[in-house]
Amino acid sequence: MDPINSTSTSNKKKRSRFGQQLSDFFTSVYNIHLFILRFFREAFMPPFEFKEIVRQCWEVGVRSFTLITVTGFIVGLIFTKQSRPSLLEFGATSWLPSLVSIAIMRALAPLVTALIASGKVGSSIGAELGSMRVTEQIDAMEVSGTNPFKFLVCTRVLATTITIPILATYTGFIALLGGYLNVAQNEGTSYSTFMQQVFQPLQFLDFTASLIKSIVFGFTIGIVGCYQGYYSNKGTEGVGKAANGAVVTAMFLVFIEEIIIVQISSNFR
């Protein structure tokens, strides 16, 4: 075979594969965009699925509660422990509660909660809806006069959007508890003094930014999990891909959103 022609054919193949991947990427972006628009069109139009939303909120909360409690506590404890030596060099260990509270409330609590929920809730939503798609349960719902998008997608997205901020707040307090244990052990600070120092540096903007962040993260986890599951390909492989895609994409987007929101909120300080 002519080596020049062979190289040229190989390059053409690579280009066409790259072109296909690029085209697939933009198609996915377009489809997600339509999916989000459909969510806003259907979620706020009657009939409302209140019962199912409450059930899904409970599911989301219960699924992540234990893991979030343990992780939140460890994050608070470790962060305080690791920050101590640096502050000790300047004799500023009394600033530890303030440092811990700012780090946890502004960044760590929403981020840790979102990452855990991406793995626990996002994958579960992706796999559940993917499996329902593969076994034609979504079609069955549709032909029996129920709007499956409203019943399955809208309820889950609303549930994650409502529940993740609550879980993030809970994570924050558990992480502060972890931090307090470390501070109390080393400094012998009382709980009330610790809490006073914790809330002193925090501003209204910190809580607002953290809340907005958690809402955006919750919405992202829900919408990505639902999108991956709802449009999963036929077959059991599709279910696995949906679960995996839900976690990877949600985590990636959570970090991107974190950067954007931090940039925006720092403009208001």
Next chain:
Amino acid sequence: MEKQKAHIDYKNPVISIRGVAKAFEDFAVLRGIDLDLFQGENLVVLGRSGTGKSVLIKLISGLLRPDTGTIKVLGQEVTQIGDRELQALRIRIGFSFQNSALYDSMTVRKNLEFPLVRNRKGITRAEIDKAVEEVLDSVGLSKAINQMPAELSGGQRKRIGIARTLILNPEIMLYDEPTAGLDPITCIEINELINQVQQQYNTSSIIITHDLTCAKETGDRIAMLLDGQFQRIGTFNEVFNTDDKRVKPFFDYNFIQ
């Protein structure tokens, strides 16, 4: 059990399909088909795997859209009605899926209640319980009421799938491969159930299958789908009394081998 004579109104088609074509990318599955389903009739659509039989009933129920052609169901043009009208129309059509498509996370009772609760506003608990018991009784599975779908056999799942569609009293039933993957005895039971549904609920049905025994036992007419078009439509004998090389092997395989 011998199939009882059905009361078919040949002047009143409940489904009219004209010139329907459907392709997936470059592969044309249906190439301009025409078909009528009459009031009270069991019409069996026979064909090899991948010939578009399931696509046909998905087009009828509005799960897929045709590329060209018209599909009139109970007087309404499926391709032209809005979402709400389509949803209302679907309640009048029962769809029994090949793999039953029972909701895994719900018990048999919840599976049966689901379409009822969502489509009959203001229905009381007593009415729901009565409807569930009646429909379970008619498919002979009253004892399975509190079981999960995973605990049921293939035949039982099919029956519950059919019961779930019957609970809304549909005028049309669409069966997708009702006997696929079942043992011969269960196949006979399902065939009898399809005939019983036709008599008891006065339904008009399209039965998608490649099982000739099912076709013979349940069908008032048979439509043979080959190469994206109906090649032969008529009674079982009319369809298979032929030397057509595309139709004959189908018959020979089922009844000789």
